[in-house]
Amino acid sequence: MTRQTGARIRCQRNPARARGSSLALRVLTIPSPMDRYDPSVIEPKWQAFWDEHKTFATPPDTGNPKKAYILDMFPYPSGAGLHVGHPEGYTATDIVARARRAQGYDVLHPMGWDAFGLPAEQHAIQTGTHPGETTKKNIATFKRQLKMLGFSYDWDREIDTTDPGYVKWTQWIFLELFDRGLAYQNEVPVNWCPALGTVLANEEIVNGVSERGGHPVIRTPVRQWMLRITAYAEKLLEGLDLTDWPTSTRIMQTEWIGRSEGAEVRFPAVGTDGVIEVYTTRPDTLFGCTFVVLAPEHPLVEKLTTDDRRAEVEAYVAAAKAKSDRDRQASREKTGVFTGGYAENPVNGEKVPVWIADYVLAGYGTGAIMAVPAHDERDFEFATKHGIPIREVVSKTGKPSEAPLTEAMPEPGIAVNSGPYDGLTTAEFKAKIIADLEAKGQGKRRIETKLRDWVFSRQRYWGEPIPIYFPVECEGDPRKGDPYTIDYSKPIPVPREELPLELPELDDFRPGDDPQGVLARAVDWRFFQKDGKWFARETNTMPQWAGSCWYYLRFVDPKNDEAPWSPEAAKRWLPVDLYVGGAEHAVLHLLYARFWHKVLYDAGHVPVPEPFQKLVHQGMILGEVEADGRAHKMSKSRGNVVNPDEIVQRFGADSMRVYEMFMGPLEATKPWNTSSIGGVRRFLERVFQAAQKADANVPLEGELLSAVHRTIRKVTEDIDGLRFNTAISAMMVLTNDLLKAPAVPKEAVEKLALLLHPFAPHLAEEVWEMLGHAPSIQAVPWPSYDPKLCEEDEVEIAVQVLGKVRGRVKVAKSATQDEVLALARENAGVAPHIEGKDLKKVIYVPGKILNLIV
């Protein structure tokens, strides 16, 4: 399409010749493709050149102290191919990578595939196509599309997380965790759907039944592998201070970890030998405790429940168990039942009733709380609903309130009704009572986190096998169906030299009735004999996070067979200097990867404590603004998905790249607008024209010289600050200036090409060649600017009277206040406003403004 339009343009460029002449002459005047900007010709041309010359190969280590590791969050290669959101971040990093190379940095800019994952497995279940095959096909599509956009990746470092050569080291890292006691097994309640024969994620359950098919789901404990990320809570928290990350992301991680300081207090369970341990962040309110609440799953529920309450308690526990976590949290109503039992408050010996309620979570703290309704909103609500007394023990004034409280007062204050502690501030009280409790053995200081250990196993096929096996008791052959028992309490790591442990071939990827997962059916793979004894491999696989937890490490040395990476390569490249990816990974991926990194750091495998120095989240690209004046997320159902292939075909890759950067700030959410790409395309065409007009005999001087230097400064600074939209705007201004000039100095076009190169690399290469230079422009050093030339000698000063602009005067940059004032008095716009008035005050900001107060 582009070419046809172009052909028409060509004929009309020379209308005189084309019109009144013979056919023969017409043929002669059709210009060569070089005569006009045609991305469909020059883009493949330069892509082939880059491939052939390995222009973007990572340079060998020659001791260059300047290095830049510039990384994109690698994609999951879905069947749908690239969408326009992908190139946004990728173009941003590509611009920085190309600029840094030109600025003399050794650059590592790699790309790979996060290729394990559910969609390929689902596809396999539906069609029987092996997930590996689907993955291969999808990768090919993604790679073709990325190459089409001209990104400067070092493709020799491509990573595929499903590649056995990569899986080997993912498993190796798992064993590092295992060896350090950071990987362990536990019975964890999961959402098991017997009808589907699979474990479901919380998202897959709606109203207690499976989203697909509406089958019942039960909470049942299944053996899982866990990673002890909680052991790294403090380090993960502290490490955030070492990074240059968006505040919002740091806050999200901080809150996800959710560290709190408090106390564990022991409440003897009256009439039994049990003790209820409660966790509280407000030990200063102990005297206000009027009841204790246990989570329904708490082990002491059974003991404390009296016979007359038993039926009710058991019914409540059973109902809680049947609900999913999500459903339990969906209802805010404070339900609960009294167990009939009592606990003794250690500070005053008071006996308070023990209730169970599902607003107390079994998994947090001790699964038991001391309820202080006067100073906790949830306890207040519960007490009000169930008629439990409310006792005020903290007040703002230090005196008890006269009227009964109408709502909880959770803020700090001064203690009342607290015996010997009355009059202490909340902070003083906390410190003192913790010390007193510890002295009497009634409690101790305790730090809690919301962060839970990480459930690391999946009952799926398309993931890394967990490299562990277990002893088996079996008379006969377990592969032939003879009865067997697996001793899961004795996990044995697969020897490092036997890695990778590859997946078995399967024909049927459907989940079965065994909660141990799909691989449990691959009996020939699962069971093996060693020294005459039977063993069973772990049949769980790793989650998709595993591969993405360390891919940035593999990129530094991707072909190493002896180690996951060499210490030299790690030292040369780490940490990642710039990491760009979606905000949807603000917590999980970025927290998990940091956790692995810190374990590897402690083990001496990596030289720096944090993996990602600077992090930026690109904003979402929405669909076109619709009739309602709003833009919506791109989605198949809305039919507003923009296909990059189509855009590249219509406008070219350079136009696509520059448009995506020109839309607005990188971090902002922005609506797509196809017709705006036309404007960008016209800009690139004008650059091409400037190159055609470039004349080596025209010296670069005067105002144009200043303009070039100002543009170099602006673009250089904007690339550093990732402000690509304003950098492009500056280049547009320069291009317009050049074309308006009577003649175009070749030197100016050269500088423009160098600045434009990171943004529109194909065009820049072409222009560079048109100007008579040998490729590649990537090898040419980044242009420098002279700050003196960036300044204009003459500046226009706005003259205000009482803050309103009344005139403008042109003065030398160095003009003094008096000089400017003198000119201003004469100014036709200003004079009438100051005539006959007293000049009370003069404000002069050199080079900017003169404000006269009369």
Add this chain to the structure above:
RNA sequence: GCCGGGAUGGCGGAAUUGGCAGACGCAGGCGACUUAAAAUCGCUCGUGGUGACCCCACAUGCGGGUUCGAGUCCCGCUCCCGGCACCA
């Protein structure tokens, strides 16, 4: 509810520390070229004052404030987007 971000022409956005609001681009209008259309080029384009110069008023979500001067700082709201969700 809590946390984070945001609101500027018809649209996307610009304005580096408080200093000429609207750069750059899209869309629109007018004109040139053309039999015509497309493309290209030139001009125009915040709103209002019968308004293409000149002039005036209004204008950066709303209401106050600080300041010679506020899109920018402070106080109080409204709406939109993203995240979290009983964590004791």
